[in-house]
Amino acid sequence: MEPASLMAPDESRSAPPDRQADEPPRQPLVLIESTQRWAALDFAALWQYRELFYFLMWRDVKVRYKQTLFGVLWAILLRQAGARAG
Numbered sequence: 001m002e003p004a005s006l007m008a009p010d011e012s013r014s015a016p017p018d019r020q021a022d023e024p025p026r027q028p029l030v031l032i033e034s035t036q037r038w039a040a041l042d043f044a045a046l047w048q049y050r051e052l053f054y055f056l057m058w059r060d061v062k063v064r065y066k067q068t069l070f071g072v073l074w075a076i077l078l079r080q081a082g083a084r085a086g
Helices: 043-048 050-085
Strands: none
Touching: 043 050
C-alpha cells in the first residue's frame, strides 16, 4: 500500500474525462441584480394599512415605556425593602 504523500502529483489533480484540467467546473451561473433605485416607501400601502401601522407602533411604544416604568419601580421597591431590612 502506497502512502498518500508518495502519490504522483497528477494523480490527485486529474480532471474528469469530459473537461480539461485548466477549465473551471461547470456549474449553473446565478446572476443577482439589484434595482437601480432604493426601495422607496409605498405611501399608498402605508395609507391603506394606516390603522395596522398605528396599532403596531403604539404597541411597541407602550411595551418599551412600560418596561422602563416597571424597571424604575422595581429598583425603588428593592431599595426601600433593603432599607427596611437593614
